[in-house]
Amino acid sequence: MTVLSGATWLAWRNNRQSALIGGILAAGTAVALVGVAIWEAAQPTGSAHTMTTVFQTLLITAPAMAGMFIGAPLLSADFERGTHLLTWTQGMTRRRWAAANLSLLIVLSALAAAVIAIGAQIWIAHLPNRFDSTWGIYDLQAPVVFSYVLFAVAVGAAAGAALRRTIPAMATTLAVFIAVRVAFVQLARPHLLAATTRVLVGGTGTNSVVPTGAGYFDTTFLDSHLRPLSPDSLIGPNTPIRLVYQPAAHFWPMQGIEAGIFVVLASALVVAALTFATRDA
Amino acid sequence: MIDFHLDSRSGISTYMQIVQQVQRAVRCGLLTPGDRLPAAREVVAALAVNPNTVLKAYTELERGGWVASRAGVGTFVAETAPRAVAADVHDRLGHSLRDWLAEARREGLDQSAIEALFTITLDATAREHAA
Amino acid sequence: MKAALEASGLGKRYGSTWAVRDLCISIPAGRVAALVGPNGAGKTTLLQLAVGLLTPDTGEPQVFGWSPRHHPTLVLARVGFLAQDRPLYRRFTVAETLRMGRELNPKWNQPLAEARMRRLEIPLKRQVGTLSGGQQAQVALALALGKRPELLLLDEPVSNLDPLARRLFLAELMQAVAAEGLTVVLSSHLVADLERVADHLIILAGGRLQVAGDLEPLLEDHRWLIGPREEIGQVGGTVVQTGTGERQCRMLIRSPGVSRGWTAEPVSLEDLVLAYLGNPEVSALPQPKPVPA
Numbered sequence: 001m002t003v004l005s006g007a008t009w010l011a012w013r014n015n016r017q018s019a020l021i022g023g024i025l026a027a028g029t030a031v032a033l034v035g036v037a038i039w040e041a042a043q044p045t046g047s048a049h050t051m052t053t054v055f056q057t058l059l060i061t062a063p064a065m066a067g068m069f070i071g072a073p074l075l076s077a078d079f080e081r082g083t084h085l086l087t088w089t090q091g092m093t094r095r096r097w098a099a100a101n102l103s104l105l106i107v108l109s110a111l112a113a114a115v116i117a118i119g120a121q122i123w124i125a126h127l128p129n130r131f132d133s134t135w136g137i138y139d140l141q142a143p144v145v146f147s148y149v150l151f152a153v154a155v156g157a158a159a160g161a162a163l164r165r166t167i168p169a170m171a172t173t174l175a176v177f178i179a180v181r182v183a184f185v186q187l188a189r190p191h192l193l194a195a196t197t198r199v200l201v202g203g204t205g206t207n208s209v210v211p212t213g214a215g216y217f218d219t220t221f222l223d224s225h226l227r228p229l230s231p232d233s234l235i236g237p238n239t240p241i242r243l244v245y246q247p248a249a250h251f252w253p254m255q256g257i258e259a260g261i262f263v264v265l266a267s268a269l270v271v272a273a274l275t276f277a278t279r280d281a
Numbered sequence: 282m283i284d285f286h287l288d289s290r291s292g293i294s295t296y297m298q299i300v301q302q303v304q305r306a307v308r309c310g311l312l313t314p315g316d317r318l319p320a321a322r323e324v325v326a327a328l329a330v331n332p333n334t335v336l337k338a339y340t341e342l343e344r345g346g347w348v349a350s351r352a353g354v355g356t357f358v359a360e361t362a363p364r365a366v367a368a369d370v371h372d373r374l375g376h377s378l379r380d381w382l383a384e385a386r387r388e389g390l391d392q393s394a395i396e397a398l399f400t401i402t403l404d405a406t407a408r409e410h411a412a
Numbered sequence: 413m414k415a416a417l418e419a420s421g422l423g424k425r426y427g428s429t430w431a432v433r434d435l436c437i438s439i440p441a442g443r444v445a446a447l448v449g450p451n452g453a454g455k456t457t458l459l460q461l462a463v464g465l466l467t468p469d470t471g472e473p474q475v476f477g478w479s480p481r482h483h484p485t486l487v488l489a490r491v492g493f494l495a496q497d498r499p500l501y502r503r504f505t506v507a508e509t510l511r512m513g514r515e516l517n518p519k520w521n522q523p524l525a526e527a528r529m530r531r532l533e534i535p536l537k538r539q540v541g542t543l544s545g546g547q548q549a550q551v552a553l554a555l556a557l558g559k560r561p562e563l564l565l566l567d568e569p570v571s572n573l574d575p576l577a578r579r580l581f582l583a584e585l586m587q588a589v590a591a592e593g594l595t596v597v598l599s600s601h602l603v604a605d606l607e608r609v610a611d612h613l614i615i616l617a618g619g620r621l622q623v624a625g626d627l628e629p630l631l632e633d634h635r636w637l638i639g640p641r642e643e644i645g646q647v648g649g650t651v652v653q654t655g656t657g658e659r660q661c662r663m664l665i666r667s668p669g670v671s672r673g674w675t676a677e678p679v680s681l682e683d684l685v686l687a688y689l690g691n692p693e694v695s696a697l698p699q700p701k702p703v704p705a
Contacts, residue, residue, distance in 0.1 A: 005515055006515050006516065007515075007516065009511075009512075009515050010512055010515060010516065013504070013508065013512075014501065081499060081501075082495065082497060082499040083499045083500070083501055085460075085465065085493070085495035085499055086495065086499045086500065086501075086555075087516070088465060089463055089465065089488065089491070089492070089493035089495075090488065090512070090513065090516035090517050090559070091485065091488050091489055091516050091517035091518050091519075091559060092485075092488075092516050093484055093485065280465065280466050280467055281460060281465040281466060
């Protein structure tokens with residue numbers, strides 16, 4: 001390609017195989033998602049949803065796969081082969097070399113992430129009854145899917161630059177990605193926006209008092225003094241219930257905040273990768 | 282044109298081997314005054330030796346009157362180079378040397394004894410000649 | 413004229429082990445310097461320090477007066493480096509490898525590099541991984557020479573090559589020296605090769621400098637002395653190596669004094685290297701210049 005020059009040409013020429021494979025996989029995933037969604041929507045209502053679990057698994061695992069197979073080997077492969085001794089003794093600085101590789105990674109990953117995310121959103125949107133509630137498929141929505149892919153790829157790049165061996169970098173990427181995602185879901189997500197608290201009386205059971213479209217709810221039975229009842233107390237139709245929940249209106253803002261946090265983390269990791277990558281031979 | 286070769290086990294330095302090979306070639310008549318020696322660059326390419334070595338050899342040969350260099354043209358065997366031994370003289374001396382060697386072997390001298398005898402006598406006559 | 417490579421008190425440490433310690437070297441421009449030493453002596457470390465791949469712990473190498481750490485682009489424009497095992501991108505074609513050189517080096521002579529490949533009959537369209545070891549070495553050399561460096565550092569460039577490939581590689585290298593006045597530092601175990609090409613010698617042992625200097629004066633300054641065993645103490649100069657037989661004694665002496673009754677023989681590079689490697693406590697270093705009064 002004569003369009004590229006300098007360190008960018010080298011970064012492309014070196015990684016074009018994985019770039020093309022990654023691109024084809026991302027495009028293929030998106031096309032499959034959209035294609036299936038359109039086909040399903042054209043079927044008479046009530047037909048089975050095709051391969052929902054398959055696509056769900058695919059979308060959940062895609063970011064980790066991207067991190068392990070695209071992010072981790074980007075820089076570690078050069079170190080393992082010893083070719084960094086070659087590229088670092090030409091005319092450019094190590095920073096230029098690392099920056100060119102990382103820039104290419106970010107741009108192409110963002111593109112692939114966007115394509116997959118949009119495909120996922122279209123797939124979700126086409127059959128509104130596919131899932132019981134939007135909150136149940138929080139992790140498959142476009143904003144967070146986009147940010148997870150970028151984050152995983154950045155973890156991979158940092159691991160590859162720091163460890164400088166591909167297999168350990170891939171293993172570390174997977175472990176770190178899963179650990180951070182699980183920790184975030186458990187500890188951070190419920191608190192991204194302040195939950196609403198209400199005390200209600202009446203209703204036919206806990207589920208009937210939850211407003212439609214709410215998520216992350218927690219119900220506690222209270223006594224007449226509005227203190228939590230002991231577990232073996234009797235409850236009746238007039239027992240007060242304290243309800244803590246995220247209203248439907250919080251869904252997209254929370255998506256945005258979570259996606260934003262993961263993009264910021266990804267940026268920090270890219271800076272870290274740059275520092276690791278330019279350490280001495 | 283002379284083809285150089287190097288013997289890495291001879292104990293003689295590279296530049297001296299080049300000098301000696303030129304001298305031998307002139308003495309045997311393989312090189313005559315006016316013949317061109319290979320350019321330093323060609324010798325370097327053929328032998329994979331340090332260019333300074335070749336230059337040093339050529340400089341030594343020039344100092345000894347064996348060769349003369351013309352800037353931009355090349356290095357040539359000089360008119361002042363010792364004349365080659367005539368072919369018949371060469372053959373005659375070669376024959377008597379063979380006879381001498383045959384006699385030495387008959388008397389029981391081995392290769393190193395012959396070399397020792399020759400070297401000692403050569404050095405002795407050289408000293409007498411210089412005196 | 414600035415020295416091509418110079419260092420004073422150069423040291424590099426890994427944990428508590430010094431790979432290179434207290435190194436004071438000065439390689440004049442235009443030399444072909446042989447870097448010799450046992451494995452682990454610090455040859456690779458020295459070469460990598462000189463090109464800026466490693467950061468020294470003490471001292472600072474200077475390449476034509478520039479420090480590789482503080483002026484990386486200036487130094488990289490002047491220095492070519494060929495790492496051990498000749499790393500190359502094996503899936504690149506020869507043409508793409510040369511292109512890499514062109515893209516990454518401001519001063520690059522593409523016609524010269526291509527002409528060299530044609531002369532050596534290395535096809536430009538072949539993948540580097542499919543070339544023979546000797547051809548790969550030639551490609552790596554062409555890549556290092558393409559930016560017209562003034563100093564070329566080679567870390568065991570001809571190891572694992574058959575004798576013909578070695579000869580061709582060294583011939584190419586020497587032609588570049590002849591054509592451009594290149595300074596070369598090459599490390600190698602193959603002393604026979606070094607004898608043909610080197611005019612400067614550096615021996616490292618245990619990370620320290622053992623021998624340094626122009627080759628011819630070094631060889632001139634050493635002699636094999638053979639003589640009677642009883643008179644061993646009467647020989648002047650520094651003994652590098654001693655070997656005693658039943659009646660005779662053979663010693664390699666540096667700066668021998670007058671020794672009557674002893675037979676003196678010249679010393680070859682191989683003799684010199686083997687003697688010093690076998691006796692690491694002896695050294696032959698240039699004297700420090702006298703301080704002006």
